[in-house]
Amino acid sequence: MEIEKTKRYSDKLLIALALAFLAAALFRLLSNGTQSQPEIPPPTIIFTHWWEDSAEEEILQKLINEFENLNDEIKIVPDTRPYEDLRRYLFNANKDLSEEDGPFPGDIIALDPLWAPELLKKEIIEDAHAPLISFINVLYYNIDALREASFSRPPKTRSEFLSQLKVLAGREGNRRYLARGLALGLNSSRGIYDDVFPWIWSAGTQLIQEGKPAVTSRPVIESLSFLASLNSEGYIVQDAFSADSKKKRDDFISGRAAFMIAPSSDIRLVREHMGDESFGVTSIPTPDISAGKIFFGAAAWTVGISTASIHKEEAKRFVDFLVEKTSFLSAELRAIPGNGLPPTQDDFYSKVWDIAIAGESAPDFSGLPWTELEEAFREELAGLFAEKSTPAGTAAAIQRKWEAILEQR
Numbered sequence: 305m306e307i308e309k310t311k312r313y314s315d316k317l318l319i320a321l322a323l324a325f326l327a328a329a330l331f332r333l334l335s336n337g338t339q340s341q342p343e344i345p346p347p348t349i350i351f352t353h354w355w356e357d358s359a360e361e362e363i364l365q366k367l368i369n370e371f372e373n374l375n376d377e378i379k380i381v382p383d384t385r386p387y388e389d390l391r392r393y394l395f396n397a398n399k400d401l402s403e404e405d406g407p408f409p410g411d412i413i414a415l416d417p418l419w420a421p422e423l424l425k426k427e428i429i430e431d432a433h434a435p436l437i438s439f440i441n442v443l444y445y446n447i448d449a450l451r452e453a454s455f456s457r458p459p460k461t462r463s464e465f466l467s468q469l470k471v472l473a474g475r476e477g478n479r480r481y482l483a484r485g486l487a488l489g490l491n492s493s494r495g496i497y498d499d500v501f502p503w504i505w506s507a508g509t510q511l512i513q514e515g516k517p518a519v520t521s522r523p524v525i526e527s528l529s530f531l532a533s534l535n536s537e538g539y540i541v542q543d544a545f546s547a548d549s550k551k552k553r554d555d556f557i558s559g560r561a562a563f564m565i566a567p568s569s570d571i572r573l574v575r576e577h578m579g580d581e582s583f584g585v586t587s588i589p590t591p592d593i594s595a596g597k598i599f600f601g602a603a604a605w606t607v608g609i610s611t612a613s614i615h616k617e618e619a620k621r622f623v624d625f626l627v628e629k630t631s632f633l634s635a636e637l638r639a640i641p642g643n644g645l646p647p648t649q650d651d652f653y654s655k656v657w658d659i660a661i662a663g664e665s666a667p668d669f670s671g672l673p674w675t676e677l678e679e680a681f682r683e684e685l686a687g688l689f690a691e692k693s694t695p696a697g698t699a700a701a702i703q704r705k706w707e708a709i710l711e712q713r
Contacts, residue, residue, distance in 0.1 A: 346379045347615045349622055353414035354387040355605065363636050371625045378618045383410055388548065391419065391493050394428055395675065411613035412622060417604050418497070418674040429608035430616075433623060436630050437639035438602040439567035440660050441502050442585040444574065449562045458586045462530055465563075465589040469539040472562050486534060487561035488544035489552030490685075496678050497601060497669075498549070500685065502565050503527045505599035505666045506588040512668045517706035520699045526591065528688060528695040535689045545686055556583075567603035568656045569637065575652070585652060587659045599666035600659065602640065605633075673709060680705040 355364060368380045385393075393409060413429060420432040445458040453472050459465035469485055488499045504511060509523035518524070534540050541547075541561050553570060555561040557577045565588065574583055590598065607626060609619050626633075633639060638653035640660055669677065681702055688698040 346377045347618050348379045348381055349412060349615055349619050350381050350383055350410035351412045351414075351622070352383040352385060352390065352410035354385055354390055355414055356384050363633075367626070367629055367632075371622055374625075375618075375621060378621065380622060385409065387416075388492060390414070391416070394419065394423055395426075409610075411610055411615055411619040413608050413610055415606050415608045416494070417606050418494070418669060420606065420608065421671050422673055422675060423608065427611050430611045431620075431623075432608040433606050433627065435604035435606045436626060437633050437637065438604040438665075439569040439637075439639055440600050440602045440656060440663075440665075441498055441565055441588070442568055442656060442659060443588050444556055444564050444566060444570070444583055444585055446556070446559065446562045446582065447584055448582050449559065458584060459589045460587075461592050461594075462589050463592050466533075466539075469534070469537075469562070473537075473539060485539040485541050485561055485563070487541045487547070487552045487555040487564040489547045489549040490545045490682060492548040493675070493678065494549065494603070496681050496685070497674075498567065498603070499544075499552070499565055500531065500681070501601055501666070501668070502588045503531060505601060506590045508590075508594060508597045508599065510599060510666060510668055512672065515710075517703050517710065519703040519706060520696075523591075525695050525699045528685075528698055530591075531685075532688050532691075532695055536691070545682075545689075568653070569603060569639070571638075571652050571656075580652075585655055585659075587662070598663040600663045601666050601668075605639075673713065676709045677706055680709065 351368075353364070364382060368382065371380060372378065390409065390413075394413070415423070415429070415432060417432075417435050420429070423429045424432060443458065449472065450456075450458065450468065453468065455468055455471075459468050473485065489495050490499060501511065504524055504527040507523040507527050509518070509521055511517065511519055511524065535544075541552075541555050543551075547555070549566070552561075552564055553566065553573065556564040556566075557574060568585070571585065587598070588600070607623055609616055609623065613619055638650065638656070640657075684693070684698045684701045684705070687693045687701075688695065693701065
């Protein structure tokens with residue numbers, strides 16, 4: 305009997321212990337459920353760009369703030385880099401890079417549309433949007449320097465351009481402005497595009513026609529001859545092939561050059577130093593006998609999503625947001641397209657708008673291997689400026705190189 309009582313007591317004890325264990329486990333489970341879970345940080349999207357060269361920092365930050373307010377689960381961190389530094393990194397991304405180059409630049413990358421085909425081919429980016437906004441190339445001129453030389457307006461034709469350069473170069477004595485010529489910045493990835501091709505396009509011709517090189521046409525040869533004469537007469541500021549776009553702009557702002565060709569986005573930077581009364585912008589001078597139709601080149605902003613990004617879906621949401629803000633960017637930066645060129649509010653951008661609607665955007669190089677084409681053209685142009693070749697010989701050499709490059713595509 306005593307044994308049976310002991311067994312019943314043991315059974316009750318085990319049941320009680322089991323219930324106590326279950327109660328404790330349940331209490332811990334409930335307690336953990338009521339505790340605040342650790343906060344998961346929002347995904348961080350790195351947006352690498354050079355855009356502050358063309359726009360105040362607060363414009364981009366305003367867009368980022370608006371996006372984050374609408375998408376509080378995503379954080380956008382801008383990474384600002386110089387245009388040429390970013391280009392150098394992207395086009396060497398599959399090679400050995402030094403530690404100074406830093407980590408791979410971001411989830412979203414600001415692109416020059418000229419870069420996109422090659423970066424897609426190299427699989428550096430997996431998507432590239434159409435241009436958001438564009439800034440057409442125009443001729444900047446130093447009003448004060450021209451007035452000192454008794455010119456009341458900028459040149460409209462190549463012969464007028466040469467006449468003004470001749471007077472500026474020959475003037476001696478005391479004068480405030482030492483400007484004597486045209487500033488070029490050929491030591492940059494856009495040097496040929498911004499400083500040389502506008503002269504060809506102003507002649508009403510294109511360098512690529514129906515997908516094939518058309519460098520040996522008469523307007524192209526005549527344009528090369530015109531540039532060669534500027535160089536031989538000393539009307540081009542020295543060191544054109546070692547100067548970049550910043551050096552070119554500095555030459556113009558400082559008064560060392562009376563003219564430069566640059567995108568309209570440079571208006572903001574130039575007026576910061578020169579004010580609104582000392583410089584103007586106009587169309588590229590045309591040949592004296594013009595075909596009538598004028599093409600113009602443009603610098604543009606677009607964006608691509610990095611292949612290396614681990615937040616591609618979130619990155620695409622910000623890209624889509626930027627696309628929706630094209631009108632805002634156009635208005636803030638007075639860019640093309642969009643309604644950002646109010647004629648009654650700013651004479652500079654009103655003039656840019658007039659130039660844009662009078663001409664037609666040059667479609668050259670869309671989807672083509674720009675880097676190779678540009679390097680081939682630069683090499684032959686250097687030979688022309690060194691008087692090692694004729695304009696016709698230079699055009700023929702470029703034609704052969706471009707045909708070979710495009711046949712390999």
